[in-house]
Amino acid sequence: MSVTTQRLTLEEYLNYDNGGDTQYELVAGELVEMPPESPLNVQIALFLLVQFLKFVPITKLSNKAEIVISGVRATTRIPDLTVLIDELVDAMQQTTRSTISLDMPPPLLVVEVVSPGKINRDRDYRYKRSEYAARGIAEYWIVDPEQAQVMVLTLVDGLYEEVIFTGNETIQSGVFSQLDLTVDQVIK
Secondary structure, X not given: OEOOOOOOOHHHHHOOOOOOOOOEEEEOOEEEEOOOOOHHHHXXXXXXXXXXXXXXXHHHEXXXXXXXXXXXXXXXXXXXXXXXXXXXXXXXXXXXXXXXXXXXXXXXXXXXXXXXXXXXXXXXXXHHHHHHHHHOOOEEEEEEOOOOEEEEEEEEOOEEEEEEEEOOOEOOOOOOOOOOOEHHHHHO
């Protein structure tokens, strides 16, 4: 749901304060309120965070970082989980807000847990896919509880190649090659 009638610049968005704790993304210059996550989506994101902690320190993981997306109109996205590289951790320590700006390196991996509804599906499967590829994010996971699947998208020559995992299949990740995790473990 769009909150503003006029389009905001990235700078206006970064300075926006409505006095509450409502979370927003900026989509093509429009302030879009992010609804609260379902308990299942929160549990999935936290479960993956715990699994990733086996391979990277907590300083390289974020569930609140927003990513500035390049394009004609200002856009930011807030993935459910983000894995950072060392250079990005260092760059973000110099800021007062967990925003990955265009002059910073991209995250290594982002995870989106699909919320129910067509708008959410389109956002995670279509729009974010092209935005994250344009941003140069090496790996993008789409965890879909309704479809009981995990799609792992790997960036190859500027486009994502996808592999879909279901059921008891072990998720194959280029970032976490040692990961031993099935879709059923993630979804349930």
